[in-house]
Amino acid sequence: MFCPKKPTLRSIKSGVIALAVGYRKISVLRYDNQTEHFLNIKFAYDTSRPRRFAPPEPLIPSEGSGISANEPGPACPQSKAGLPPFFDKTPVTxxxxxxxxxxxxxxxxxxxxxxxVVWLYGGPRDRFRYT
Structure with a gap:
C-alpha cells in the first residue's frame, strides 16, 4: 500500500480507532480487546470495464479522504464449477x-x-508454476 508518511494511531472512545496513513484515515473494528481488524482497505482501482484484463493501477486517494474499514469488501468473481455446495455461499462478489x-x-x-505475513494472489493460476 502506498504510504507517503509513517502511520500514526489515535484512539476514539467508541472502540473504533483511526489510523492516519499520510493523508488517509482508516477506521478499524475491534472484535475483542486483543486484536484490531482493518477490513476492505483498497490498494488498486476497480478492475472492471476499461481496466478489465489490465494490470492493477495503484489507488491514489484524494486528499483528506477516509475509509470505513469496518466491513469486509466483496470477494473477487470466480467459477464455482465442481465445488461442493458449501462453497456456493460466497458473499457478495x-x-x-x-x-x-x-x-x-x-x-x-x-x-x-x-x-x-503477506499472501500475494495472482488469480486462479497462482498455485501452478509455469516454466
Whole structure:
C-alpha cells in the first residue's frame, strides 16, 4: 500500500480507532480487546470495464479522504464449477475486489516492529508454476 508518511494511531472512545496513513484515515473494528481488524482497505482501482484484463493501477486517494474499514469488501468473481455446495455461499462478489484485510494486536504503536505475513494472489493460476 502506498504510504507517503509513517502511520500514526489515535484512539476514539467508541472502540473504533483511526489510523492516519499520510493523508488517509482508516477506521478499524475491534472484535475483542486483543486484536484490531482493518477490513476492505483498497490498494488498486476497480478492475472492471476499461481496466478489465489490465494490470492493477495503484489507488491514489484524494486528499483528506477516509475509509470505513469496518466491513469486509466483496470477494473477487470466480467459477464455482465442481465445488461442493458449501462453497456456493460466497458473499457478495465484484470486480472491484482489490483490497486488503489487516489484523494486528490491539495497542500496536506505529514504531513497533512486528512480523508480517503477506499472501500475494495472482488469480486462479497462482498455485501452478509455469516454466
Amino acid at each position: 465484484s470486480e472491484d475486489c482489490l483490497s486488503l484485510r489487516v489484523t494486528r494486536a490491539s495497542g500496536t504503536a506505529a514504531i513497533d516492529k512486528k512480523p508480517v
